[in-house]
Amino acid sequence: MTANKTGYFTHPDCRKHEMGRGHPECPERLDAIEDRLLASGVGDALDRREAPLAVLEDIELAHDPRLVGALEEMNQQLAEHIAQGGRGYAQIDPDTSLNGHTWDAVLRASGAVIAATDAVIAGELENAFCAVRPPGHHACRSRSMGFCVFNQVAVGALHALERHGLQRVAIVDFDVHHGNGTEDILSGDDRVLMVGIFQHPFYPGTGSDPLGDNMLNLPVPAYTKGDVIRKMISDRWIPALNAFQPEMVFISAGFDAHREDDLGQLGLVEADYAWITAQIKDIANKYAKGRIVSSLEGGYNLSALGRSVEAHLRVLADL
Numbered sequence: 001m002t003a004n005k006t007g008y009f010t011h012p013d014c015r016k017h018e019m020g021r022g023h024p025e026c027p028e029r030l031d032a033i034e035d036r037l038l039a040s041g042v043g044d045a046l047d048r049r050e051a052p053l054a055v056l057e058d059i060e061l062a063h064d065p066r067l068v069g070a071l072e073e074m075n076q077q078l079a080e081h082i083a084q085g086g087r088g089y090a091q092i093d094p095d096t097s098l099n100g101h102t103w104d105a106v107l108r109a110s111g112a113v114i115a116a117t118d119a120v121i122a123g124e125l126e127n128a129f130c131a132v133r134p135p136g137h138h139a140c141r142s143r144s145m146g147f148c149v150f151n152q153v154a155v156g157a158l159h160a161l162e163r164h165g166l167q168r169v170a171i172v173d174f175d176v177h178h179g180n181g182t183e184d185i186l187s188g189d190d191r192v193l194m195v196g197i198f199q200h201p202f203y204p205g206t207g208s209d210p211l212g213d214n215m216l217n218l219p220v221p222a223y224t225k226g227d228v229i230r231k232m233i234s235d236r237w238i239p240a241l242n243a244f245q246p247e248m249v250f251i252s253a254g255f256d257a258h259r260e261d262d263l264g265q266l267g268l269v270e271a272d273y274a275w276i277t278a279q280i281k282d283i284a285n286k287y288a289k290g291r292i293v294s295s296l297e298g299g300y301n302l303s304a305l306g307r308s309v310e311a312h313l314r315v316l317a318d319l
C-alpha cells in the first residue's frame with residue numbers, strides 16, 4: 001500500500017474558538033467538513049496530522065510584533081477575567097473576538113500551515129489541506145479584522161521564502177471576500193504572486209485598486225456564476241502563474257462564493273471548486289513539484305462547505 005500523499009492538518013483547539021451564539025464563523029464548520037470526509041470515504045485517503053502550536057517568532061514573519069504583543073496581552077487579560085468568573089470574550093472588531101481558546105487556535109492555525117509547508121517541501125507529502133479556524137486572509141500586518149486574527153497563509157508563504165529559501169511562491173485566493181490582509185502583508189514583495197477573485201463591491205471594500213504589481217485581483221459583481229469565473233481564471237490567472245513559475249503554491253481556500261452561501265452572492269458550485277483546484281494543481285505540477293498547501297478561509301453554509309471541501313480534496317488527492 002502506498003502512503004497517502006495529501007496531508008490533512010487540524011487540531012481540536014481550532015474547534016474550541018467561538019465568537020458567540022449565531023456567529024457564522026462557528027465550530028460546526030469543522031464538524032461539517034469532518035462529517036463529509038467521513039461519510040464520503042475521502043478522509044481515509046488523507047494523511048491526517050495534528051497541527052502543532054506556532055511560536056511567536058513564526059507569527060512575526062507576517063505580523064508587526066506590536067500587534068502580536070497587544071493580542072497576547074489581550075488574551076492574558078481575558079484569561080484572568082474568565083478565571084474571576086467574567087464574560088468569556090474580548091472584542092477585536094465588531095465581527096471578531098477572542099474566547100478562552102482562541103489564542104491556542106490561532107497558534108495551531110499558523111502551526112498547521114507551517115508544518116504542512118515543511119512536510120511538502122521535505123517531500124513527505126505532495127500537498128496538504130489545513131482544516132483550521134479562525135480564518136486568516138483579512139488579518140493585516142498590524143491589524144486583525146473580519147473574523148481573522150493572524151494570517152496563516154502569509155505566515156506559511158514567508159516561512160517557505162525566508163526559512164526554506166524558496167524564491168517564488170504563488171498565493172491563490174478564491175474566497176468570496178478580497179484577501180486584503182494577505183495583500184497588505186505581501187504587496188510589493190516580488191518573491192510572491194497573489195491571484196485573487198472576489199465579489200466587489202463587498203466586504204472589506206478593498207481590492208479593485210491593487211496595492212502592488214504582484215497582486216492580480218479580479219473583482220467580480222454579485223451574482224457572477226461559475227462559467228464567467230472560470231473564463232476569467234483561464235484568461236488572467238493562468239498566464240500570470242505560467243509566467244511567474246512558482247516553486248510552491250498556497251491556497252486561501254474560502255468556500256463562501258458557493259451559491260448556497262448567504263455571506264456572499266456569487267454562484268460557484270462544487271464542480272467549480274474542483275475545476276479551480278485542478279487548474280492550480282496543473283500549475284503546481286508544471287513548476288513546483290506539485291507542492292500545494294491549502295488553508296481554510298471562509299465558507300458558512302455548512303452543507304455547501306462540507307461538499308466543497310470534499311470536491312477540493314478529491315482533486316488534491318487524485319481521487
Ligand SMILES: [Zn+2]
Binds near residue numbers: 176298
Ligand atoms: Zn470570506
